[in-house]
Amino acid sequence: xxxxxxxxxxxxxxxxxxxxxxxxxxxxxxxxxxxxxxxxxxxxxxxxxxxxxxxxxxxxxxxxxxxxxxxxxxxxxxxxxxxxxxxxxxxxxxxxxxxxxxxxxxxxxxxxxx
Amino acid sequence: xxxxxxxxxxxxxxxxxxxxxxxxxxxxxxxxxxxxxxxxxxxxxxxxxxxxxxxxxxxxxxxxxxxxxxxxxxxxxxxxxxxxxxxxxxxxxxxxxxxxxxxxxxxxxxxxxxxxxxxx
Numbered sequence: 516x517x518x519x520x521x522x523x524x525x526x527x528x529x530x531x532x533x534x535x536x537x538x539x540x541x542x543x544x545x546x547x548x549x550x551x552x553x554x555x556x557x558x559x560x561x562x563x564x565x566x567x568x569x570x571x572x573x574x575x576x577x578x579x580x581x582x583x584x585x586x587x588x589x590x591x592x593x594x595x596x597x598x599x600x601x602x603x604x605x606x607x608x609x610x611x612x613x614x615x616x617x618x619x620x621x622x623x624x625x626x627x628x629x
Numbered sequence: 630x631x632x633x634x635x636x637x638x639x640x641x642x643x644x645x646x647x648x649x650x651x652x653x654x655x656x657x658x659x660x661x662x663x664x665x666x667x668x669x670x671x672x673x674x675x676x677x678x679x680x681x682x683x684x685x686x687x688x689x690x691x692x693x694x695x696x697x698x699x700x701x702x703x704x705x706x707x708x709x710x711x712x713x714x715x716x717x718x719x720x721x722x723x724x725x726x727x728x729x730x731x732x733x734x735x736x737x738x739x740x741x742x743x744x745x746x747x748x749x
Contacts, residue, residue: 558720559720559740605672607672614679616662616674619672621671
C-alpha cells in the first residue's frame with residue numbers, strides 16, 4: 516500500500532537555526548511529492564512539489580526539499596527559521612499523474628524557540 | 630482570484646442530525662477532493678471527483694456519508710445521521726486534471742479553509 520511517513524511528531528528549533536523535517540515514502544513507482552504547511556485554524560498551503568527532473572526543489576518562504584530515490588525520502592529544509600515558521604508541516608504523495616487524492620503523513624509540529 | 634470556498638466554517642450539531650458541508654472549487658478546475666482531518670487519523674481522503682464524476686469513494690467511512698457534485702462549481706458532503714465520532718475538520722480541495730493546462734501531470738491541489746464540525 517502507498518504510504519507517507521513523517522517520523523518526527525514534534526521538532527523544536529531555535530530561531531535562526533537550520534531546519535530539516537523528514538519524510539519517507541513507500542510507493543510502487545516514483546510518486547509525486549508535496550510539502551504543505553498548516554497554521555493553527557487554517558487550511559493547507561503548498562510549500563513545494565516534486566514531479567520529476569531536478570531532485571532539489573525550491574519552494575516558497577525559503578524552503579527547499581531534496582528527493583532521494585535511494586533513501587525513499589523527501590526531506591524539507593530551511594537554512595534559518597523565523598518565529599513565523601511555527602506551524603504543522605505535512606508531507607504528501609500522489610500517483611496517477613497527481614490526479615489521484617493525496618496520501619498524507621501524520622504531520623510534524625514545528626516549535627520555534629526565541 | 631478566489632480560492633476554494635467552503636461553508637459553513639464552523640458547524641455545531643447534535644447527534645442524529647443531518648449535516649451538509651459545501652464547497653465551491655476554483656473556477657476552471659475539474660478535480661475536486663474531500664478530506665477529513667482528526668487528531669487520531671490525521672488527514673484522510675474521503676472521495677474525489679473528476680469532471681463532476683465520483684472516481685474513488687473508498688475513503689468514505691460509512692453509508693451515513695454521501696457526496697455529490699451536481700456541476701463544476703459546487704459540491705456537497707452530507708452526513709446523515711451525524712455521530713460524535715464524525716467531529717473533525719473537513720477540507721475541500723480542487724485541481725486541474727493532467728492535460729488540462731497543457732502538461733501531463735495534474736496541477737497542485739489547492740485547499741479551502743475547512744469546515745470544523747462538532748457533533749454533540
